[in-house]
Every structure is written in C-alpha cells, then in structure tokens.
Amino acid sequence: MVPARRGELGRCAVVREEQHGWVCGTGCFVLRLPAELDADYFAAFLRSPEAREWLEAHSTGSMAMKTISLSVLGELPVVLPDLGTQQAIADAMTRLDEHERLLREHLALTQKIRSNALKGILSSS
Numbered sequence: 001m002v003p004a005r006r007g008e009l010g011r012c013a014v015v016r017e018e019q020h021g022w023v024c025g026t027g028c029f030v031l032r033l034p035a036e037l038d039a040d041y042f043a044a045f046l047r048s049p050e051a052r053e054w055l056e057a058h059s060t061g062s063m064a065m066k067t068i069s070l071s072v073l074g075e076l077p078v079v080l081p082d083l084g085t086q087q088a089i090a091d092a093m094t095r096l097d098e099h100e101r102l103l104r105e106h107l108a109l110t111q112k113i114r115s116n117a118l119k120g121i122l123s124s125s
Contacts, residue, residue, distance in 0.1 A: 001031040001039050003046055006067040009059060010052035014039045029070060036083060040090035045078060 003012035006027050015022075015030075024030050033039055045051055054076060059066040081089070 001033055001042060002028045003031065003073065005029050005070075005073075006061070006065055009055040009066055009068060010046050010048075012043050012046045014043050029073065037078075037080065038083060038086040038090055040094065041086035042078070044090055044093040051076065 001012060002015055002024055004010070004027060033042060046055075055068055055073075056066060058072045058075070059068050061067040080086075
C-alpha cells in the first residue's frame with residue numbers, strides 16, 4: 001500500500017506483484033499492512049470523504065501543500081470489519097470505481113459529440 005504523505009491526502013495505491021521492484025518517491029509512504037487488513041478495503045477507506053477530512057484536520061503545512069506524518073497516519077481511526085466483509089466492501093468499491101470510470105468516458109464522448117455538432121451547425125450558417 002502506498003498512500004500520499006503530502007498534497008492530496010487520501011490518494012493511495014495498492015501495490016501488486018507487477019509493481020515489485022518499483023521505486024517509491026518521497027511524497028508517499030510504503031505500508032506493509034497486517035494480515036487482518038485487506039489492502040483494497042484500506043485503499044477505499046483512505047479515499048473516503050471521512051478519512052480525507054480526518055487527514056486534512058490532522059495535517060500540517062499550507063493549504064497548497066498539506067502534509068501528514070507516519071505517526072498521524074497511524075492514529076487514523078479505521079473502521080475494521082472482519083476480513084470477509086472488508087473484501088466484499090473492496091469488491092463493491094472496485095465495481096463502483098469501474099462504473100464511474102465508464103460514466104466519465106461516456107460523458108466526455110457526449111461532450112465531444114455536442115461540441116462537434118455545434119461547430120457543424122454554426123459553420124454551415
């Protein structure tokens with residue numbers, strides 16, 4: 001798990017086997033999670049508005065560059081259901097993230113079609 005330690009707090013990524021050997025920059029932490037915490041669940045939790053608000057409230061630095069320490073991250077109150085429930089939540093969030101991505105793609109395409117249609121209408125007048 002690689003969460004941001006400065007900037008947009010709550011940003012994070014789950015490190016998978018294909019990222020083995022990659023280098024982590026100084027703007028992030030590398031966390032090795034305990035077995036009772038599902039990495040995908042924890043990533044979804046960190047991205048939640050509640051976790052982001054907590055991190056913002058406990059950060060230091062300017063409005064432009066908020067920073068958290070590892071000790072502050074360790075104090076984050078994490079809702080920790082059983083592992084099966086964590087995995088079910090993580091799976092649901094993954095499906096919702098994919099649905100949101102598809103909706104954003106459809107919106108971008110619709111906006112492009114609208115823009116091109118207006119250009120065509122206005123240029124033929």
